[in-house]
Amino acid sequence: DSGVTQTPKHLITATGQRVTLRCSPRSGDLSVYWYQQSLDQGLQFLIHYYNGEERAKGNILERFSAQQFPDLHSELNLSSLELGDSALYFCASSVGHRGPYGYTFGSGTRLTVV
């Protein structure tokens, strides 16, 4: 157990739907990062939050949004889902926001859009 908890582990949904993925960071970590892992794109950085504030955006679609709550857990919202959104979504947490030295990954949420 890495200490980073992601729920649900698996999610199957239909095109056009909306889903929410949840990430609880390791105790004491203030940063949460979201990544998408797909067969064709590999691992892509989506977004980074530090202590409730957005710090950086990567290749995140406008249909996707995220937030980090006061208790530091984060949610990634995916809407108007398309077949191509099927992927593994990972979050990682770290204590600070300068350098990924303390990165810890969760085990991921596998999203299947049918």
Place this chain on the structure above:
Amino acid sequence: GDSVTQMEGPVTLSEEAFLTINCTYTATGYPSLFWYVQYPGEGLQLLLKATKADDKGSNKGFEATYRKETTSFHLEKGSVQVSDSAVYFCALSDAGSGTSYGKLTFGQGTILTVHP
């Protein structure tokens, strides 16, 4: 922008063979370099890292040296075991870019299978 290129896989070896997985990078600043490993059904785990030129990262018999002159960070292990079968990712974090210091840019991953 930043990029990482790994040797194409999959790589199949017999137990006790020597392993090399090539990794080269492109970055505008002074990146830190990492190797992560992903076992089936699990998230990524940090295997080793190097934060400046000529640093050697090592862990569990794996090692990699940060070569700035060749922009490379090749992963090596002298004698692989069946339990090393996994996907290996090379990654960089460019702390000098002025953007998110925590962001990692990954290579495409190399699948390693070790047979007894």
